[in-house]
Amino acid sequence: MSSASTTRVVVLISGSGSNLQALIDGQSSAGLPIEIAAVISNRPNVKGLERAAQAGIEAITLDHKGFESREAFDAALAEHIDSYRPDLIVLAGFMRILTPAFTQRYCGRMLNIHPSLLPKYQGLNTHQRALDAGDSEHGVTVHFVTAELDGGPAAIQAVVPILAGDDASILASRVQAQEHVIYPMAVQWFAEGKLTMADNKALLDGEPLPASGYQVRTDNA
Numbered sequence: 001m002s003s004a005s006t007t008r009v010v011v012l013i014s015g016s017g018s019n020l021q022a023l024i025d026g027q028s029s030a031g032l033p034i035e036i037a038a039v040i041s042n043r044p045n046v047k048g049l050e051r052a053a054q055a056g057i058e059a060i061t062l063d064h065k066g067f068e069s070r071e072a073f074d075a076a077l078a079e080h081i082d083s084y085r086p087d088l089i090v091l092a093g094f095m096r097i098l099t100p101a102f103t104q105r106y107c108g109r110m111l112n113i114h115p116s117l118l119p120k121y122q123g124l125n126t127h128q129r130a131l132d133a134g135d136s137e138h139g140v141t142v143h144f145v146t147a148e149l150d151g152g153p154a155a156i157q158a159v160v161p162i163l164a165g166d167d168a169s170i171l172a173s174r175v176q177a178q179e180h181v182i183y184p185m186a187v188q189w190f191a192e193g194k195l196t197m198a199d200n201k202a203l204l205d206g207e208p209l210p211a212s213g214y215q216v217r218t219d220n221a
């Protein structure tokens with residue numbers, strides 16, 4: 001950890017940055033013991049970069065379209081990240097699949113938030129897939145990032161009901177409200193040294209978590 005009391009974090013985004021904002025708000029008003037050293041987006045001109053700038057955080061665009069390969073992009077991204085010497089890398093709506101070399105480099109200190117109850121619905125379009133499947137509940141998972149896309153060990157999940165009349169947008173909003181609760185929780189656990197990854201398992205206070213991680217159930221409509 002970068003200091004006795006704070007964990008140095010680099011946040012990767014691709015869009016709106018609402019999860020980034022939850023971490024910024026947690027840092028400023030809820031005592032989340034982190035220092036966000038930089039925010040890096042693979043897409044230009046996204047709202048998340050504005051949120052970072054408004055919070056006085058260095059906001060960088062590293063447009064993946066400017067690189068000839070995924071490997072070249074990841075190498076440049078790693079160089080940027082390493083210049084900040086972070087303890088933790090947080091993917092917050094980051095929409096690029098990372099190469100195995102990259103995920104190995106940050107193994108055990110890189111988290112992602114995925115809008116499904118993993119291992120269900122890895123990949124994209126998760127809300128519509130849950131609706132199409134006729135599921136009665138859905139949710140979101142914070143997990144450690146590994147080479148396996150959305151396959152890393154889960155730290156925490158939030159479960160929400162799927163209600164009559166839901167469409168993907170309504171469901172996404174219900175899920176996202178819980179994202180903004182559980183992501184700061186997971187980052188706080190990591191910052192306090194309570195959340196670790198060993199042998200491809202997530203551990204909380206040294207005890208292995210179940211495959212779904214620590215579950216938070218909510219009936220928030």
Ligand SMILES: Nc1nc2c(c(=O)[nH]1)N[C@@H](CN(C=O)c1ccc(C(=O)N[C@@H](CCC(=O)O)C(=O)O)cc1)CN2
Nearest residue numbers: 094095096097098112114123145146147148149150151
């Ligand atoms: N190696 C890993 N890379 C990433 C992980 C991971 O667990 N392992 N998590 C994802 C985040 N994610 C879902 O939570 C996700 C992001 C992006 C994609 C995807 O298909 N991306 C496409 C481009 C899509 C677009 O630009 O809209 C791509 O990279 O070609 C799937 C899942 C982050 N990376």
Ligand SMILES: NCC(=O)N[C@@H]1O[C@H](COP(=O)([O-])[O-])[C@@H](O)[C@H]1O
Nearest residue numbers: 015016017018019020092093114115
């Ligand atoms: N596969 C990754 C993925 O789909 N992530 C999702 O991106 C959304 C936008 O996040 P943001 O508002 O924090 O930018 C979030 O809902 C997050 O679950």
